[in-house]
Amino acid sequence: MEAIASAKYLRGSARKARLVVDLIRGKDVNRALAILRYANKRAADGIEKCMRSAIANASEAAEKANVAIDPDDLWVKTAFVDRGPTKNRRRVRPAPQGRAYREQRHFCHVTILLSNDAKPEPKAARGNGKVGKVAQAKPAKLAESKGRKRGGAAAAPRAKRAQKKGVDAATVVEEKKTKRPSKKKTE
Secondary structure (H helix, E strand, C coil), X not given: XXXXXXXXXXXXXXHHHHHHHXXXXXXXXXXXXXXHHHCCCCHHHHHHHHHHHHHHHHHHHHXXXXXXXXXXXXXXXXXXXXXXXXXXXXXXXXXXXXXXXXXXXXXXXXXXXXXXXXXXXCCCCCCCHHHHHHHHHHHHHHHHHHHCCXXXXXXXXXXXXXXXXXXXXXXXXXXXXXXCCCCCCCC
């Protein structure tokens, strides 16, 4: 059995409310309510009210259908946030040099769908053949890219080091000594 509830015209932007809704999607009701209770976001209060409304709608629908439903068996099947209006909610904020910045106060609409059906398995747990093939192809590409030489300025320091490795360390020290300019005192 499924139950839906929506909260309209909640204060705050839809983008900020989506951060909270993403935390509870797919969780069971008790866990979702706990997350909403302790989430440090302003949108969490309105979303919690919507969640409690959905739970009440589920128990009401079950009662009408003469079916026993346990609220602890419910889980969040779908949860999404839509953008609401900003009409007639424009404000002006003072800005430097006598200017004014226009500020829009946003609203959003939250919809939550609860279900007591069996939860689907996570995608990673399923034995999908495509996942294994894609995972095997990536390391091969990485191995190819590591063998490639880089060009340009990034390759210059490497080239100098490679030359020094081929030559004996003692000869490199001797070359440095001979290349040093002699300090002559000029009076």
